[in-house]
Amino acid sequence: MIRLPFKDEEIGVLAHAIEVSEELISDFYKISTSEWKRYRYDIQSLKDLQEEEITDGAFAQIRRYLRKPGERMRGSEPGDFFKICVQDHVIRKAVERDAQIELLPLTTYVVIHELIHVVRFAKFIQRFVSTPAEQEQEEKRVHALTYQLLQGAAIGGLPAVLAAFTDCRTMENFLVD
Numbered sequence: 001m002i003r004l005p006f007k008d009e010e011i012g013v014l015a016h017a018i019e020v021s022e023e024l025i026s027d028f029y030k031i032s033t034s035e036w037k038r039y040r041y042d043i044q045s046l047k048d049l050q051e052e053e054i055t056d057g058a059f060a061q062i063r064r065y066l067r068k069p070g071e072r073m074r075g076s077e078p079g080d081f082f083k084i085c086v087q088d089h090v091i092r093k094a095v096e097r098d099a100q101i102e103l104l105p106l107t108t109y110v111v112i113h114e115l116i117h118v119v120r121f122a123k124f125i126q127r128f129v130s131t132p133a134e135q136e137q138e139e140k141r142v143h144a145l146t147y148q149l150l151q152g153a154a155i156g157g158l159p160a161v162l163a164a165f166t167d168c169r170t171m172e173n174f175l176v177d
């Protein structure tokens, strides 16, 4: 599989998707701007991923670090840091495969789904390391929440994405650092 990173225009679409997703999530979970800044995550696309953070089998990977890379450990530091690794080439392939699927609604679906995972890990609603059965249950819940959050959003092409991906079994992998 050829892994071409997003071009500038696609990076712009991803940035827009991230902005929309963060807004929808903070509204939904009633997280204030200052609280939101304390959530320890980062969203990176293919050009900024390390070898082990790349996959051809999912739209994203969530990597948990026990501390933020490059950050010095301090006694009072809060715990986990999550890196959402967007798989540009897998997302592009889905867009190219189906004329109904457009990049903005699909990247928004992926980003919002991954951010819901992160919020639920950060709030300790769900453990990062869990059994396959628990993971399966959690995946169903996160898909349902993604649907609920995006239902009323005014994003062109969203209904086709919701119809195609609400049961998707290959959203992400979880990596423990």
Ligand SMILES: [Zn+2]
Binding pocket: 113, 117, 139, 142, 171, 172
């Ligand atoms: Zn998921």
